[in-house]
Amino acid sequence: MRISKKKQKVKGGIKLLLMALVVLGSQTSIFAQDFYAEGRIPIYEVPYTLPTVDSIKLVLGQVRSYYEASSKQQIIDKTTGKELKDFSKPNKNAAVTGGFSSEWSYTHGVVLSAFDYLDNVTGDKRYFENNPKFFDFVVKNLPYFRENDKQFGRDASGWPAIVHMHALDDCGALGAALIKTYQKTKKKEYLELINITADFVSNKQFRLPDGTLARNRPQYQSLWADDIYMSVPFLANMGVFTGDKKYFDDAVKQILQMSERLYIPQRELFDHGWNVTSGDYDPHFFWGRANGWTLMATAELLSVLPKDYEGRDKLLHLYRSMIRSLANLQDGSGFWHNLLDKTDTFTETSCTAMFTYAIAKGINEGWISHVYGPVALTGWNAVRTRILPNGAVDGTVEGTTFAHDNSYYYHRGTSVDATHGYGPTLYAGAEMIKLLQNDKIEIVKAKPNVINSTFHFLLKSEWPNKK
Incomplete structure (x- = not known):
């Protein structure tokens, strides 16, 4: 049958249309493939x-459980490993069971202060219960170990950092936690250790002629940024506890006078250490955890210092400028590096937790702008990846001295047994809970699997329709 020219044209047009649709479909498929292949949708290293x-709360509970399982908190005979029952006479083999929750150490003090804070934030009493449990264990057995020390020497002291107190590391952080624990329990047996610590910090610890707390190591007359945390939280809590402004005065003085030697305005960061010999030409090493100690201590002091207190405005400037610098130095993963300005050093857990806490705290207290919210959020997400299923905190740099070469800082080890990361992680989680519950802020979520979406923290008072 013969087809008319008109029908042939229609048929030809349909054929062309079908071909066009096939081509368009294939191009769409290629476009869709290219859309993903070219990386237009970001793939984040950390969620x-x-x-x-x-x-x-789930993560914090895991960390708490790990801490609680770390030691039996017993006095044992170290030759047999069995628990001692007879304390009627000194025993040179008496020892405290090993493990984090039995240590008299500054890192343990940070954890106990964090437990006190989590009790306030969450109302979960399981955290704070660890505080009187530990301090009761100490004050009950300390007289026995003092007698052992008299007869057998330091190795039989149990907690030699108490019996032979000689540095801020021995008392400051734990002293702060002890004051907080006393404030809630009112156990008079804690007062002796509080007073011993106050006397040591105020009257016995080595200071420069202007009163700045210092050490004679590793160089003669050295300042460590770490010592801001080893002293200021204790002084701040003594100020609250006693009502004596001399403790607030000393706390403010320590940060401001330390900053005169350690804070580098051009970098808005603290050098790890300084010594008299090097003076104005001391080399600068911007170690992460040292800056974290500084920020955490400043936050604790600002929390209790009256708003019109002399020097408070200078403290706020240091706090705000450091956070501005840290926001720019944060790695794309959400972590910060062991040497903050050296992006080829490893990313480190303890300082990341410290900065996360300090930034979230600053927003919640109104000390810094809410726009820093995503910095804290991504910091927490990063820390979360380092919490192992059993609650251990991984990726924390080992204890680190005040050094004078990059090679040392670059090659520090990390471990779950470096306990400096546990307290800051607990603090960071507590403050992130408060940030998520902050009714002054609206959080606009980032949308997953889209080309361009981020988090925005909005201050409701700036938006009339959000009040």
Whole structure:
């Protein structure tokens, strides 16, 4: 049958249309493939998501459980490993069971202060219960170890950092936690250790002629940024506890006078250490945890210092400028590096937790702008990846001296047994809970699997329709 020219044209047009649709479909498929192949949708190294309060509580509970399982908190005979029952006479083999929760160490003090804070934030009493449990264990057995020390020497002291107190590391952080524990329990047996610590910090610890707390190591007359945390939280809590402003005065003085030697305005960061010999030409090493100690201590002092207190404005400037610098130095993963300005050093857990806490705290207290919210959020998400299923905190740099060469800082080890990361992680989680529950802020979530979406923290008072 013969087809008319008109029908041939229609048929030809349909054929062309079908061909066009096939081509368009194939191009769409190629376009869709290219859309992903070219990396237009970001793939984040650490989940770029908004944590929930429950997810944070779950992590914090894991860390608490790990801490609680770390030691039996017993006095044992170190030759047999068996628990001692007879304390009627000194025993040179008497020892405290090993493990984190039995240590008299500054890192343990940070954990106990964090437990006190989590009790306030969450109302979960399981955290704070660890505080009187540990301090009761200490004050009950300390007289026995003092007698042992008299007869057998330091190795039989149990907690030699108490019996032979000689540095801020021996008392400051634990002293702060002890004051907080006393404030809630009112156990009079804690007062002796509080007073011993106050006397040591105020009257016995070595100071420069202007009163700045210092050490004669590793160089003669050295300042360590770490010592801001080893002293200021204790002094701040003594100020609250006693009502004596001399403690507030000393706390403010320590930060401001330390900053005169250690804070580098051009970098808005603290050098790890300084010594008299090097003076104005001391080399600068911007170690992460030293800056973290500084920020955490400043936050604790600002929390209790009256708003019109002399020097408070200068403290706020240091706090704000450091956070501005740290926001720019944060790694794309959400972590910060062991040497903050050296992006080829490893990313480190303890300083990341410290900065996360300090930034979230600053927003919640109104000390810094809410726009820093995503910096804290991504910091927490990063820390979360370092919490092992059993609650151990991994990726924390080992104890680190005040050094004078990059090679040393570059090659520090990390471990779950470096306990400096546990307290800051607990603090960071507590403050992130408060940030997520902050009713003055609206959080606009980032949308997953889209080309361009981020988090925005909005201050409701700036938006009339959000009040």
